[in-house]
Amino acid sequence: MRSRRLVSVLFIFCALVACYAFTAGAEQAVNVYPAADGDVIIYELVGNAVLPVYSALMGVGEERVFLGGVVSGDVAVPANLSWTMNRWEVARIAGQAAEGDIISGSRVTVEAWGEGDATLKAELGGKEPVECKIYVQNSPVPVEEVRINKEEISILDGYTDVLTASVMPPHADFRHLTWYSSNPEIVGIDPTTRTGNRVRLLTAGLQPGTAYISALSNYSGGRGGERKSAVCTVHHTVEGPRSVEGGCNAGGSFAVAGLLLAVPLLFFLRR
Numbered sequence: 001m002r003s004r005r006l007v008s009v010l011f012i013f014c015a016l017v018a019c020y021a022f023t024a025g026a027e028q029a030v031n032v033y034p035a036a037d038g039d040v041i042i043y044e045l046v047g048n049a050v051l052p053v054y055s056a057l058m059g060v061g062e063e064r065v066f067l068g069g070v071v072s073g074d075v076a077v078p079a080n081l082s083w084t085m086n087r088w089e090v091a092r093i094a095g096q097a098a099e100g101d102i103i104s105g106s107r108v109t110v111e112a113w114g115e116g117d118a119t120l121k122a123e124l125g126g127k128e129p130v131e132c133k134i135y136v137q138n139s140p141v142p143v144e145e146v147r148i149n150k151e152e153i154s155i156l157d158g159y160t161d162v163l164t165a166s167v168m169p170p171h172a173d174f175r176h177l178t179w180y181s182s183n184p185e186i187v188g189i190d191p192t193t194r195t196g197n198r199v200r201l202l203t204a205g206l207q208p209g210t211a212y213i214s215a216l217s218n219y220s221g222g223r224g225g226e227r228k229s230a231v232c233t234v235h236h237t238v239e240g241p242r243s244v245e246g247g248c249n250a251g252g253s254f255a256v257a258g259l260l261l262a263v264p265l266l267f268f269l270r271r
Contacts, residue, residue, distance in 0.1 A: 039071045040081065040124050042132045049180070050076045054195065055133040056120075057174040057219040058091070058112040066132065067107045068122045074184075078106035079124055085110070087118035091134045112136040135174075143172045143217045146230040154235040155187070158204045163232055165197050165215035174219035187211040187234045203236045210235050 043052045044067060058064060068083070069076035081104070085091055088099035094109040095101075110120060115138050123129040145168040155161050167175040179199040181187050186209040190200035201213065216229040 037071055037073065038127070040079070040122060040127050040130045041069060041071055041076055042120065042122055042130055043067050043069065043076055049182070051178070051180055051216070053132050054178070055135065055176065055218060056110070057135045057137070057176055058110070059219075060112050060114060060136060060138045062112045063094070064110050064112075065107060066110060066120065068124075068130075069106060070124065070127075080104055080106060081122040081124050083108045084121050084123075085118055085134075086121070087116065089114050090116040090118040090136050091120070093120070110134060114138075137173055141169065141171055141173045143167050143174055143219055143228050144169060146177065146215050146217055146228045148213075148215055148230045148232045150232055152233040152235075154237050155201060155203050157206075157208060157236065157238045160190075160203070161201045161234075163199050163201065163213060163215075165199075165230060167197075167217065167228075174217065176218040177215045178218060180214045180216060182212040182214070183209065184211075186236050187213065189213075201234060206236065208236045208238050 041052050043050050044065075045051070053066060056064060056066075067076070067078065068081040069078045071077075083093055083103045083105070084100065085093050085096070088096075090113060092099075092111050092113060093101075093103045094111055095103050108120075112134070113136070115136055117136070118134045120132045120134055121129055122131075147166050147168065149164045149166075153161055153163075163179075165177055165179075167177070175197075176195065177197055178195050179189050179193070181189050184206075186206055188202040188206060190202055193200045199213070199215070211234050213232045213234050214229050215231075217227050219227065
């Protein structure tokens with residue numbers, strides 16, 4: 001009787017450990033979109049995709065168009081915003097006659113005048129204003145190519161993976177990157193890694209499918225230039241192999257769970 005009680009306790013303990021082994025890698029779902037409904041955003045359009053802009057890297061003499069709107073669901077609705085720039089010697093908004101002038105509209109053109117940094121601000125009524133940092137450098141070494149360390153990966157539902165990007169040439173002056181998901185409802189981006197050369201991808205609480213993760217250079221390469229980018233295809237799956245930081249896989253978790261459950265069961269049957 002005592003032995004059976006001991007086996008029962010051991011069985012329950014192993015079952016709890018097995019459950020932990022299976023769920024340890026799962027992530028709590030987070031809000032993958034950088035702005036909520038009703039928020040004012042500064043953004044650019046790449047194709048039909050709305051890309052919120054947090055910072056921009058420009059060369060002296062370059063011009064760049066920024067759009068402003070209000071978030072509604074998964075789209076940005078253009079709005080008549082009030083735009084200002086705080087350091088006229090670094091960057092100006094086309095149409096400003098003097099520093100501090102307010103320009104109204106849903107889009108503005110920023111002109112880079114001198115080295116340094118400035119802040120582009122957009123406001124709408126009583127809503128929280130939004131800012132974009134403008135960095136200007138003279139005669140920069142342009143970005144020629146962006147590379148991601150993987151072209152295609154699969155992530156099991158509830159797990160994460162990490163992608164790393166690099167800029168070529170390595171001595172390019174503007175190496176800043178921003179990451180985007182083509183469908184945040186399938187594969188999300190950890191907001192703390194949205195900018196930089198390394199991004200953490202999330203699947204917990206999201207629907208299975210395929211999304212395209214892009215690493216986009218913040219520098220357009222001069223007036224009318226194209227922002228360089230690279231893309232990785234990510235499959236969010238509910239079964240099969242997955243890629244996750246640390247090298248573990250879901251199959252390994254199931255194996256451990258099965259082993260932990262089988263040992264006490266075999267011991268009990270032998271009695």
